[in-house]
Amino acid sequence: MRSELLNEYEQNAANAARKIYCVRDGGLKESDAPPSLKSLGEVNGFSGETGVVLANEDGVLLGTGDGEDAFFAAAAAEKLPDGQYSFDQEFDERIANLVVLGWLLGTYRFDRYKNQKPASASLVAPAKTDFSAVLRSAEAVGLVRDLVNTPAGDMSPAALEQAARNIAETCGAQIDVTTGDELLAENFPMIHAVGRASSSAPRLIDMRWGDESAPRVTLVGKGVTFDSGGLNIKVGSGMALMKKDMGGGAHTLALARMIMKANLNVRLRALVPAVENAISGNAFRPSDVLPSRKGLTVEIGNTDAEGRLILADALALGGEEKPDLMISLATLTGAARVALGPELVPFYCDDEHLASDLEAASSHVADPVWRMPLWRNYESMLSSQIADVNHISGGSFAGSVTAALFLKKFALEAKAWMHFDLYAWRPKPLPGRPQGGEAQAIRALFEVIAARFPAR
Template identity: 70%
Template sequence: MRQELLIDYEQEAANAALPIYLVNENAIEECDAPDGLKSLAEANGFNGEAGGVFNDGKAILLGMGDGSDPFLTAAASERLPKGDYSLAGNVEPDKAALLALGWLMGTYRFDRYKQQKPTVARLIAPKGTDVASVHRAATAVSAVRDLVNTPANDMGPSAIEHVARNLAAGAGAQIDVITGDDLLAKNFPMVHAVGRAASEAPRLIDLRWGEPDAPRLTLVGKGVAFDSGGLNIKGGAGMSLMKKDMGGSAHVLALAGMIMAAKLNVRLRVLVPAVENAISGNAFRPSDILQSRKGLSVEIGNTDAEGRLILADALAYGAEEKPDLMISMATLTGAARVALGPELAPFYCDDESLVGALQQAAERCADPVWRMPLWRKYDAMLSSSIADVNHISGGSFAGSITAALFLRKFTEDAARWMHFDIYAWRPKAAPGRPVGGEAQAIRALFDVLSARYPAA
């Protein structure tokens, strides 16, 4: 993210910049733009449709549609030529931050493998905008997109570790990594079992930051660099997007970056079990019984449900410190997509205060989430006749809920736990939101965490 594309408000710079007038659909007459510009725009078919941009070289009209999408400023940053621009009129501070974020989201390009034309349009932030917080959010969104978009040949378990080490080095955090057979010696048997068949060794990444006596916040992210399905191998269509199966790790690392940059008052811990679910002679099998760090024996119903296994060991480890709050994020189930589609991030939590705070933050941040039930009666779906628990229900009902219920068995020592079953991918483009990796819920979560653990 090029930070120079959004700068702090200065009266002189704003006066010299080309003004952008925001126009709701079929409401051009209500806009404060010059009458001549409005007439010219109407004559050319502009009516304020969402993402429409009309530029006469002296001022710009930007269509906001029904006004429900604050990120449509991305349509301007994506298309306008080199120069300085400002939003005309008085803009409310909360709305201004989202409009500025939309501008930066429109400047995102995934250019690791393909040279792309850089964005050169610059926005003078509306007066009163907290530009530092906007940059922080935009940087996190871009980080998630970059990590998820990178294919597994360049984003395997060791590369995920490299990203975590760079993050730790930049923030002055501590980091430890347990790799390969050391996972068995240190009691992470399910992380080892899932990742042992791959050419790159499985590992558990453990990052710590903050004052030891601060409230403990633990983030746990699923880091499956690629998911073949294991011996229950996926079909070609199901495997095509599995580079994104490390999306949970991308999200918690990006959220951790926001937390450390803002210096929130937490003892932060980030746990990422990083593996590839591959196939070889030593791959784990359906019907295997695995031991877990928690001490529960787990019957394997399907090797394509590997993410909850590695998360279980990591969650049990994180819970041993009895954190004030533990948050897990994972691209865990197709059932969540069937229920809510690609844009809504389902989450599970039994703490009503946290739930309310998150739902309000999601509305403020235009970062949608939807609460799902931890329906206890479905625990019976995870029963096993030969082990303490089966890791899947064996049926087609309530797949996301039963996955969350399985994970909850490993979180008992944490005071509070939230789980996000995210998609981490956008299948259809919108201004500032290209097809590909996408960040979900981390801006809303950061809003909640900032209020709960404010910086000193």
């Protein structure tokens, strides 16, 4: 995020900045824009369509369409030249926060591999903006995008560990990492099995922060830095986006950072099993039976469903402390995308109050989620003749539901548990939401956690 953002509202700066006039679809004549801007709009057929930006020396016209896109300001941040701008109208705090967040997201560029770093326009934020909250959210989104966009050649399990260490150092957290054959000695057999075929050793990243006596919140994120499918190898097109398969781990680290930066009254634990699902002579096989930390034996139905295996060991560890809230985040199933597409995140939760709070927060901060059922009748799809459970169902039905049901078996000790089946990717760009890695659900989750366990 390159945009300069004043952290206090300064009237002098606002007066000096070029004004942005928001125009809803069909509302140009009724807007407060100067006559020259209205004439410019009329000449160019401007009617207030979302994302359309026109400017002259008297200011900027910004189309907001029907007003339903919470991040309408992103288009201005993306398209306006270097300079300082301010909005000509006042917003309440909720809208002001979304406006500024949209602006900041509009300045995001993944330019790690670019030699030229473009400048960005600057915003004098509206008076009622909660700067600390907005910056915390923008930085979290940027962190997820950066981690997910990084190619697997530069985002190995070791690199993901280093990203976690950087966050721990910044936020004053403790971090421990169990690596390679140590996973067997410490009873994480499924994490070891999934990652042992890679030249980059599997590991379990374990970050802790906060008062020991505070309510316990545990985050568990899937960190598969590249997924070949294992011996059930993917076709080439299926591997094309598999650098994003550590998206759950990226979301876990970003949400953990938000919690720590806000100094919430929690004993936070962030667990990221980080592996590469590679192929070699010692790769785990379909039909293998693996032991698990929980004590359940697991028959392998398909090595390309590896994420739930590493999550299961991490969830079992997290549950041993009986946390007040445990959350798993993972790019887990294609079935979730078939059901809800790339933008809407399915979540699973048996706690009615918690699910209701999340849905309300989702609407409030424009971070869409959709509740899915933990349908118990489908547990029979995970039956095995030779082990306690198969980790996938034998058919094509309800893939996201059965994955969640499998994970639930390892999360029973938590007082409340939620699972998110993420995509972590945006295939089609929108203002402030470029094609590529994307953060999903963590802003809504933060609102729920902050409401339950407010800052000390």
